[in-house]
Amino acid sequence: MDALTVEGLTRRFGNLVVLDAVSFAVAPGQVGVVLGANGSGKTTLLRCVIGADRPDEGVVRIGAKRIYETDAWARSIMAAALDDIDFFPDLSVYEHLALLAYAHGDGGDPVDEVLVELGLERARDQLPITLSSGQRRRLALASCLVRPRKVLILDEPEQRLDVAGRAWLTDRLRREKAAGTAVLMASHDAELIDAVADVRIGIGG
Amino acid sequence: MTTTALVPPPGAAPPPSGELKARLRRARRKHRDRSIGDLLTDLYMIGFLIAIYGWAAIDSAGDFLHRQVAAAPADPGARYWIGVGAGIALAGFVWQGLTAVGPLQIGPAVQSWLASTPLSRRALLAPRFAGLVLAGSFGAALLGAAAAAVGRSGGYVWAGLAGLAWGTAFTAGAAAVQAGVARRWPAAVLSGVGGLLVLAVVLAHGLWDRSPATPGTSLLPAVALAGVLPAVVLLVLAVRALPRIDRASLSTGARFASAASSAILLLDPSMLAAVVENQRWRAVGRVRSRRFLPGPRWWVLLQADLRRVARTRAALAWWAVLVLAVYAVAIALPAVAGAVQVIAAYLAADRFAGGLRGISRSAGLRRAMGGSDASLKLIHLVVPALAATLWWLATVPAVGAGPLWLAVLLVAGVAATVYRAATRGPMVYGGSVAETPMGVVPVDLIRQVVRGPDVLFVLVAVQVLVR
Numbered sequence: 196m197d198a199l200t201v202e203g204l205t206r207r208f209g210n211l212v213v214l215d216a217v218s219f220a221v222a223p224g225q226v227g228v229v230l231g232a233n234g235s236g237k238t239t240l241l242r243c244v245i246g247a248d249r250p251d252e253g254v255v256r257i258g259a260k261r262i263y264e265t266d267a268w269a270r271s272i273m274a275a276a277l278d279d280i281d282f283f284p285d286l287s288v289y290e291h292l293a294l295l296a297y298a299h300g301d302g303g304d305p306v307d308e309v310l311v312e313l314g315l316e317r318a319r320d321q322l323p324i325t326l327s328s329g330q331r332r333r334l335a336l337a338s339c340l341v342r343p344r345k346v347l348i349l350d351e352p353e354q355r356l357d358v359a360g361r362a363w364l365t366d367r368l369r370r371e372k373a374a375g376t377a378v379l380m381a382s383h384d385a386e387l388i389d390a391v392a393d394v395r396i397g398i399g400g
Numbered sequence: 401m402t403t404t405a406l407v408p409p410p411g412a413a414p415p416p417s418g419e420l421k422a423r424l425r426r427a428r429r430k431h432r433d434r435s436i437g438d439l440l441t442d443l444y445m446i447g448f449l450i451a452i453y454g455w456a457a458i459d460s461a462g463d464f465l466h467r468q469v470a471a472a473p474a475d476p477g478a479r480y481w482i483g484v485g486a487g488i489a490l491a492g493f494v495w496q497g498l499t500a501v502g503p504l505q506i507g508p509a510v511q512s513w514l515a516s517t518p519l520s521r522r523a524l525l526a527p528r529f530a531g532l533v534l535a536g537s538f539g540a541a542l543l544g545a546a547a548a549a550v551g552r553s554g555g556y557v558w559a560g561l562a563g564l565a566w567g568t569a570f571t572a573g574a575a576a577v578q579a580g581v582a583r584r585w586p587a588a589v590l591s592g593v594g595g596l597l598v599l600a601v602v603l604a605h606g607l608w609d610r611s612p613a614t615p616g617t618s619l620l621p622a623v624a625l626a627g628v629l630p631a632v633v634l635l636v637l638a639v640r641a642l643p644r645i646d647r648a649s650l651s652t653g654a655r656f657a658s659a660a661s662s663a664i665l666l667l668d669p670s671m672l673a674a675v676v677e678n679q680r681w682r683a684v685g686r687v688r689s690r691r692f693l694p695g696p697r698w699w700v701l702l703q704a705d706l707r708r709v710a711r712t713r714a715a716l717a718w719w720a721v722l723v724l725a726v727y728a729v730a731i732a733l734p735a736v737a738g739a740v741q742v743i744a745a746y747l748a749a750d751r752f753a754g755g756l757r758g759i760s761r762s763a764g765l766r767r768a769m770g771g772s773d774a775s776l777k778l779i780h781l782v783v784p785a786l787a788a789t790l791w792w793l794a795t796v797p798a799v800g801a802g803p804l805w806l807a808v809l810l811v812a813g814v815a816a817t818v819y820r821a822a823t824r825g826p827m828v829y830g831g832s833v834a835e836t837p838m839g840v841v842p843v844d845l846i847r848q849v850v851r852g853p854d855v856l857f858v859l860v861a862v863q864v865l866v867r
Contacts, residue, residue, distance in 0.1 A: 209685020247511075249648045264646045271414065271518040281508030285431040291513060294427065298420050298517035300413040322431070338513070 197258040198222040199244075199346050199377045204253030206239050213239050216253070219396045221377045223345070226368055227394035229381040235399020237381035238278065241350050244379065245275045257346065271299065274339035275348040280331075282323035288334055289319045292341045302343030312363070313337045329355045336364075347371055349380035353387055365390045417523030424514070454546070461550045468735040478611035479732040481601045484619075486728070489594025491566070496587035498574035502653025504528055504645060511651055521643045529642060533571050533635070540567025548620075558620035565627030572634040578649050579641035582634070595724065602727045606797075655679075670761075670824070677754070680712070687711055697771060698779045705755040705783045715751035719787065722748045723794045730798040738863045741792075741799045745814045746856055749788035756780040756822040777823060784822075785815040806866055813859040821852030 199221045206214040213236040221227035229237045242248035244255050246264020255262040262269045282291060292306045303309075310316045313333040318326060326334065332355045339347055353361050361384070368391045371378055382388055388395075414420075504525055506515055514524060544563025548556045576582035604610045659675040662668070690707075692700045709715065722744040730737040759765055759776050766773055792811050801807065825848065833840045 207685065209683050211685030247647050247651065249646070264648070265521055265644055267414070267518040267520060270516055275516065279508070280512045283428065283509045283513065285428050287431075290427050294420075294424060295513055295517065297423060298414060298514065298519055300415065300518075302413075342517075 197345060197377075199227070199379060200256045201240075201244060202254050202256070204240065204243055204250050204255070206236065206243055206248065206250050214243070214250070214398065217396070217398055218253075219394065221379050221394050223375045223377050224372050225393040226372060226378040226380065226391045227396055228388050228392040229379070229396045229398060230388075231381075231397060231399040237398065238350055240398060241275070241277060241348050241379065241381060242279075245273060245277070245348050247275075247277065247279070271343070272345040273348065274342055274344035274346070276335040276339050276352060277348070277350040278354075280335045280338070282331075282334070284322065284324060287320045287322060288315055288326070291323075291334065292337055295338055296341040299342040303341040306341050309337045309340045312340070312367075314360075329357065329360070332356060333360070340367075344376055347376050347378045347380075349378065351381055351383065353382060353384040361387065414518040417520050420514075420517075420519055421523070458546050458549045462552055465550060465733075466552065468733055472733075472735040474732055474734055475605065475611045477614045478601050478605050480614045481612050482598055482728045482732045485594045485597030485601065487594070488597065489591050491570070492587045492590030492592070492594060495570060495574065495590060496584075498570060499577045499584055499587065500653075501656045502578060502650070503532055503571060503574045504578055504650060505653040505657050506650045507654055507658075508651075511647060511654075515647050515650065521645065525642050525645060529575060529638065532575065533568060536571030537564050537567040537631075540564065540570070553618075555618050555620045558618070558624050562620055562624035562627060565624055565631045568631040569627055569634050572631065572638040575638040575645070576634055576641055579638070579644040581637055581641040581644065595721070598728050599724060602724065602731060605731050606727070670757075673757075680714070684711060697769075698775070701769070701776070701779045702782055705780055708755050709752055709783055709787075712751070712754065718751050719748045719791060723791065726795045727798040737799050738867050739860045741795055742810060742814065742859045742863050743856065745788055745791055745795075745811070746817050748791045749784045749814055749818050750821065752787040753780075753784040753818050753822040756784065756819070760823040761826075777819070781815060781819050784818045785811075788814045788818070800867075802867060806863070810859055810863060813855055813862075817852050817855045817859070820855060824848060824851045 201220070202218050204214055204217045205212065217240060219227060229240055231237050239248060243250040243253075244262075246262070246269070257269070257272065262273070264270070286294070289306065289310065292309065296303055296306055304312075307316075310319055313336060315330065315333055315337060318330055323331065323334070332352075336349075336352060339349070352364055356364060365387055368378060368387075372391070372393075378391075506524070506528070510524075515521075540563035541560045542563070544559040544561075545556045548554070548559035573582055573586070577584055601612065604612070655675055656672075656679075659672045663670075663672040692703045726737065726741050726744055729740045756777060759769070759780050766776055769776055789811050792807065792814075796807075832843050834843050834846075
């Protein structure tokens with residue numbers, strides 16, 4: 196079982212302890228939801244898991260293998276959509292996704308299908324600067340789907356999605372579970388959490 | 401221990417990195433109307449302007465320096481060793497700066513769309529590393545030769561070679577620090593040794609009127625040759641460690657670089673200052689909250705500003721370093737000590753103007769605090785003005801007291817400079833424009849950029865003319 200395991204993860208900013216020895220495990224086919232108030236360190240936890248931030252202590256493992264962001268294998272199995280995503284100003288929506296799919300050996304869902312699924316087919320040739328915040332969010336989520344993945348990390352994926360988008364998200368997360376993906380996400384949406392969560396990870400008190 | 405079969409996801413056979421990068425280049429080129437020829441023309445023009453203005457600057461700086469030396473001769477031994485100490489300390493600051501900004505960085509888009517893929521980290525970073533080392537080594541070589549030209553002491557080739565060797569060592573070493581295979585301590589050691597050397601020369605000269613002798617032969621060949629081994633070792637170390645540089649460290653420097661380039665392009669240094677300040681407070685993290693002593697509103701605000709100062713120890717260290725710098729300049733180049741005193745007073749006091757900057761840039765904060773804008777700004781000027789006064793008193797033994805009215809005028813002027821710079825409004829890029837040899841320049845933008853330095857310029861002129 197290649198479960199995503201976090202052991203004793205601690206992150207401090209100066210003498211402020213944001214994450215204090217956080218530990219949990221999310222098995223393949225499960226959704227783990229990080230719960231906590233604003234400022235409790237949910238995003239910091241997700242950033243540490245994907246290696247966008249360095250924890251002061253603790254380890255992240257897939258199965259028995261410790262994850263290092265510098266390891267190409269780790270990057271090949273871990274898809275993430277956090278709020279810090281940025282775009283090449285001169286590449287279209289389609290080109291962003293095609294580039295990512297190509298970089299991963301085309302092992303994810305076909306780009307055209309993902310564009311349709313996310314409702315981005317009409318924005319296919321648009322440059323990122325012309326996208327609305329909701330469309331940017333959809334593009335970020337699409338970036339996780341056009342590539343192969345065993346672990347999916349999402350930071351409040353429901354943000355900026357309309358009602359139909361939220362319904363799609365719930366359905367998509369169920370399909371990810373069925374496909375055996377371990378999903379770790381932060382969310383404030385009680386309905387979404389109730390619909391998909393298998394593991395609840397409370398942080399920040 | 402459990403063994404786990406780690407099977408790559410189906411289809412996940414990443415393409416060769418060269419092909420991926422070529423595909424990205426082709427895709428981006430399709431949406432750009434700027435050709436390689438345009439790029440080369442721009443580079444040629446930049447190089448041409450740097451060569452022309454750079455040579456003129458070196459020539460003028462050399463003339464200025466030698467006029468000052470002739471106007472007020474100084475002890476050559478003291479001047480030489482102060483120069484050596486300042487150079488060593490500067491090297492420490494350069495190391496500190498390089499490791500603080502990366503030195504290797506990738507932009508946010510590359511982080512999101514390339515660094516997150518299985519693309520080899522070495523392939524991603526190798527071109528950037530090569531560019532960094534080339535820029536660092538040849539840039540330092542040019543600076544070394546330019547410094548020798550300004551000093552008119554000869555030894556241009558050795559100075560250039562020393563720059564080449566140490567520029568390579570520093571850039572490669574900083575990349576090795578980023579990868580976690582080298583340490584940051586050389587920054588503190590170099591700054592400390594350099595500072596102590598300057599302090600020792602200043603004390604020996606001031607207290608006992610003694611100065612170390614100038615060495616009989618030039619040290620430049622030894623400095624250049626001593627840099628070869630560290631350059632080679634650190635270069636090999638950094639190249640081998642490139643795959644170990646993680647996304648967290650690559651993104652930290654990118655924030656600085658982005659803010660720095662925006663600050664230069666938009667002529668707005670506050671953009672970079674804001675990022676640096678955020679980073680500084682983030683490193684502090686948590687502080688001990690205490691009640692304010694009861695009293696009128698101005699008294700509470702003043703306590704808050706003093707508390708802010710107590711939490712920025714680097715500002716106090718900077719204040720002390722600038723005091724030492726004025727003493728060193730007074731010994732090495734006495735003719736310019738007065739002007740340096742005015743400029744350094746501003747630099748020392750400005751670090752204490754965090755409260756004034758905060759209250760000035762936020763109308764919401766001022767509304768929340770109550771009272772008039774003017775009273776709020778004046779209350780927050782008390783601490784920087786006090787810092788300027790104490791700093792001035794500490795440097796009087798080095799430069800001399802001068803007439804009392806002049807000291808009062810200059811300290812008040814420095815406080816006014818701090819006030820004008822800290823209360824600079826947000827940049828406005830519209831309005832009337834002026835045609836200049838450098839292109840079209842918005843008049844209002846220039847007015848905003850010189851707000852603060854304009855008063856400083858007048859103060860330096862007064863100091864030089866009266867003394």
